[in-house]
Amino acid sequence: MSKKDLRLKIDELSSSIGVFKGLDIQIGRIIDDEWDEPMGPTPFPSIGTLRDWDRKLLERYKPFYMPLCDLCCLCTFGKCDLTGDKKGACGITMAAQQSRIVLLACCIGASTHCAHARHMMDHLIEVYGRDHVLDIAINTNVQAPNTRLVCGIRPKTLRDLEDALDYVETQLVQLTATAHTGQEGDNIDFESKAFHAGMLDHVAMEVADMCQISTLGFPKGVADAPMTEIGFGSIDTSKAVIMCIGHNVLPSVDIIDYLMENKLFEEVEVGGLCCTAHDQSRYDKRAKIVGPISWQLRYIRSGIPDVVVVDEQCLRTDIVDEAQKIGAPVIATSEKSMLGLPNRTHDPPDEIVDDLVEGRTPGVLILEPDKVGEVVVKTALKMKPKRMGFKALSMEKLIELAATCRSCMECVRACPNNLPLMDAVKAAAEGSVDALAKIQPMCVGCARCESACPQKLPLVSFLTKAADEKGMTDSFAIRVGRGAVTDVEIREVGRGIVFGEIPGIVALVGCANYPRGGLEVADIAEEFLKRRFIVLATGCAAMDLALRKDEDGLNLYEKYPGNFDAGGLLNIGSCVSNAHITGAAIKIANIFAKRPLRGNYEEIADYVYNRVGAVGIAWGAMSQKAASIASGCWRLGIPVIVGPHGAKYRRNLLGRADKEEDWMTLDARTGEEKYVGPVPEHLFYSAETLEEAMVMTAKLTMRPNDTTKGRAVKLSHYIDLHKTYYGAMPDDLHLYVRVEADVPFTMKEEVLGIIKDKGWEEGKIGLLDPTLLDRMVRRKS
């Protein structure tokens, strides 16, 4: 309960106006007395509450640090060289400094979602009232599983979410304070704090998405959420085009409402990039998804948008300069990114529109969402006749500019993926843009090449133009974000997941900083869908996997159903919808296994870690938000794989399969400690190649609780993928076969031969009721 609220219970009160019995006075709010689940041991945990649990995980998955910088520059003692066993002026070591930066990244990520949630909630409370009832998924009683688990409260109305968010905000301040000079000094304690930030992040994300689903009419956990379109080709350029970028859908809602109220959808197209696009399409499927965040610059440079609307997170901070190049005004709508624009919130809309259309200002700041729609739509309609379109860069101009290249290689050195830009530019100078067009799908859109080029060549525009010439302007189908997994779905598949008969849950999450282009996400998704894993997707990953059609012209969303079952492909939604992924894992423990949820974090995490074969893959992880989302998964016992760029998060959390002593686990039936094999082997892991990631994903779905049938299913996928991509049987099967019945039937002789050569003996690896928590052992009193 919030400290500002008051509750007074009096058995009997005599006063001048009478005698009152059983008096219960509540000031501020109604207490949820109907929840008969007893409170667990850790409601509203503080920084140190779950430290012991974190240390159990971190003892098994030790950090391998890869400093991105050898210095600490955070105070005026510095810069301090921390290389090797040197210490900073404050005494900090290299290991502690790396984990401190990890913590800061997670605090930034969690704060960003929390601030997003706060803005969303405050606005929606203003519009819908505090008593607006939360209703986020059909056939679902366990709403807000993260909030229930962490906070021990069961939110029913928007008002109830305030308590959860107050808690998250308070904790994030505490966490950030620990990174100050002269506070925490131990790297493992910093790591534990990063886990805490991650856990908080999932509460914040859940609050944000619950608010918007409950009030804005988003799909409520339905498998057959509406289809919309994604891609450059989805935008009808004969209409005025509004481009919305960011993550907070409130300004876009007002734009869509204005279009509906004024019957302007026939004249105006609304498209978005990044999570705002997801949430626009959840609000109204007529809103189009242009693409992932990496297309931001590419789309502006295409010259299509007539007006650019930005809200918050992952924006290009030079968006005003970029929009100016195509003559499009920018409307900023959030205090978090005001971009130096004049605040016109309180000016008459027509005056603002006039200033924008006449170019008297490159953009404006409008902080009242209810005013954004009118200004944006009117501006777009008036700007459309002025659109420069693809004439912004002609082919002749491209070739002329390409001829000025000095062959200095700075573009290649600046490119995060060392793409062979220089050679492609030289080819363009000779009249062929084929090489540029070939590179374009692998470009992450950062434009570092342009900043590095001494000739100031607009290299991203080169790529955009070349791709356009090659017809890379398709549109694709995408099912809009469905939100949470329902209780009914959990009941139906819980057994198959916990016993391993459904081989695993693969969650494709995150940003678009890919090593070799976004289509690799489609490769991963398809591989596991064919194998009847459950595949969930959010954010940019949910977009990128849509961007390829097969020979029949169908993409993955058209080929696979949207329900939470084997072979299902679920677009869960935007970044904040990631809370539904951890929420589904939590609900498996609660609904299928009947484990109490309320303020009972350790037990549920222990259950998920030992039983639920879920793996997160953030192949293009880029942001601090991605770091905190992953961190929330780690504390819950869900391993996460990132692409090679993810190594820049400065450390991996790696298990040592060769150290038997690291994998001792309690049998909850007897209290005996047994070796269970390295399952799952890693908690946070950067893969170098897509193929490596896929093999590792199959391996990381194994859990100590797998039945023999389940383990055989999981091993068959691991072996098959390993044979395909590594060209041979895995050499570590003896660590995963517990009894002969674990071996896939069709491979029995071959596998048993291999593992017996390695000294395998049946029974060495335990089949048990696994737990890391001593208190879960069912001792006879």
Add this chain to the structure above:
Amino acid sequence: MSAKMRTGQTAEIPGPKKAHVIPQPKVAASMIKKAKRPLLVVGSNAPKLKTNDGDLVDSAIRFLKTGVAVVATGHLVKTFRDRGTEVYSMPFMNLGDRLTDPDWAGFDGEGPYDIVLFVGSLYYMEWLVQSGLKSFAQDLRTLSLSNTYQPNASWSMGSMPVKDWLTALDEILKELEEEK
């Protein structure tokens, strides 16, 4: 900073402790020859990098024949297998982690490696793993054999044109082959 110390990616600059540039190929060869337990790490880009032997996988096979243990990272081991050669295989991250453990006895259980050579990795991944080794495996000598300077190795080839690098790589291999 000399042209030889120009890093392969603009911002991946050296810290206070930076790799020595290998002045001559024979210096690298000499370090490898003197080592008791050398290990060559071959990254997933190797098949894309053409050498005088064919590609970097073929050159790695030459190293193997001189007695240097070879480990392929990513899923590269399949390429070696397709060419009829067995080498060790380990994910790059695991390998970096193991190399920080002074008690790790190597792939053959015979003891820790005393020099680790790197070729064919994604530039930034090699940069990061060597950064980890620089601080957390201080007794381990690392040697980058790529054609772009790797500041976090103990020793690195200087940045050089591909043609010069191919010659240098060939010279190192010839020295090792002569020794054998």
